[in-house]
Amino acid sequence: MRKKSIEQLKEIVKGEVLLNEPLSKHTSFRIGGPAEIFCRPVDAEDIKNILNWAKRNRQPVTPIGNGTNLLVSDDGISGVVIQLSNNISGIEFDSNSVFVKSGNTIKDLINAAMKRGLGGIEFAWGIPGAIGGSIVMNAGTNSHFLSKFVKYVQVIDFNGKEYKLLHDDLKFDYRYSILQDEPLILTEAVLSLEKADEEEIKKAISDASNKRKGKQPLEYPCAGSIFKNPPTTYAGKILEEAKCKGMRVGDAMISELHANFIVNLGHATAIDVLTLIRKAQETVYKQKDLILELEVRLLGDFNTNLLLKKK
Template sequence: MNMNYIYDRLLEILDKEDILRDEPMKNHTSFKVGGPADILVTPRNEEQIVDIVKFLKKENIPFFIMGNGSNLLVKDGGIRGVVIKIGDNYSDFEIQENIVKAKSGILLSKLAKNILKSELQGFEFASGIPGSLGGAIAMNAGAYGGEMKDVVTSVKLLDMDGNIFELSNEEMEFGYRKSILTNKDLVVLEVTMTFQKGRYEDIKAIVDDITIKRTTKQPLNLPSAGSTFKRPTGYFAAKLIEDAGLKGVSFKDAQVSPKHCGFVVNLGNASAKDILSLISIIKKTVNDKFNVLLEEEVKIVGED
């Protein structure tokens, strides 16, 4: 791969400040680990996203699309090719009566604040989820009894050939921590959601309650990717991990959080390899003791 050629071609699509070379992925993930991406771009509009995807696809250049990096573990060797980060640069939204339209790069927390201001109820569950809207749609993110599929009306998507189309809630195939994006290469561009009108005080009370639960029960002071494992059918991952005697167990600077065993945290200097080693220990121990195979909720990408 001729990175100079790729860089020059991307300069025809994007501003220089929106293209980073040899960019450490630890700067773009909530785990604060990860080697360099050959090139990382932060597009500002739909047209740029389409042009980038078309160019990379046509030239057969590998690329990876990410949101806020809050559910991502990038390996220490980094990512070859181009990382397309859909974040702050692409985060506009509009609220008209009870309909909300938002670009996929907006943070759920920011969107939730504005939905609350508009006295719309139904998005309280998302107020504490640390990801972007696009990532939340891709994995049907949820918490405290709510999930994205409860509020989504339709999703505007881009396929790898540069075609833009819209899918309804039903067509999105939402399931537990999955959607149509789980098995198909599609980019979330924009999401339309519908809510019910409510009273500001009532909605705020629910948001405050969720905030208290999160801050008291989750290790928000340390880098992590949220819940490391999906909930196994009939069990809770955190309880299995605790019952397996793994509470507080560490591998170098990767640790099973003593505050919430469902979280693997970075105590400061963990590498991706350390975190993956601890994940392997957890999976093996839980499987040996309870015959339950935990499945990662965090997405693992990159090279060793």
């Protein structure tokens, strides 16, 4: 990238612009090579300016949130990575509706709503994502999804045009929204919450937190569930039955505590994790004639031919 173009980008963006920023610093897996250009915009105007610059300079764009569902390539990501994390935040209420910027965490949202006597989303307590990434992923538990509460979202397309997408436009499904397949950046969401008493909300938070305690290997860097649950069972149960717990490639290991979590024991690389994913898929396929599909998102260049895929 020409020095002059980078200087132009720095001039038009109020937020941070960093070059060759290691993405291992921005992912919960602590894995990932450098982002060629890493931007932390502070508002919608900044996002539009970055997108317009990327278009003019023919640079690919990759949005990320808190990086808690990502496996980033060891070679990093070329072009511009736009982080929508605590740099883009703000929560406002109007009756039962909450207007939340994409960078706020789920925890921020639950706490702010509780102060207004609003709840319903406490099931998501403990999910470490930002709101934007969590809506993109339709995060949730086995029985509750964030999508139920989403009225509409505000997005900016990669041409810099801003518009609204209603709940039905988002085509939500289990761990899916259309935002995974479209060149769009989610900047704000409007959710409809339920009236609830503070004590009830606190109890629901404590229940959600207890369900996670001792079941997830939180002492190690990880990216949550690696595989999606098949329609009538749990990926963790299947992996455990196939004796995948403790399986290891380099410093990447299938957790002894929860078989659907891969943990980074210290110096795991993305290729270690991908090779381990393939090993687990093959083991399950041989024993159960079932192909587990990825929940974790792969960003950057990967040889995805390594993976087993449903036909």
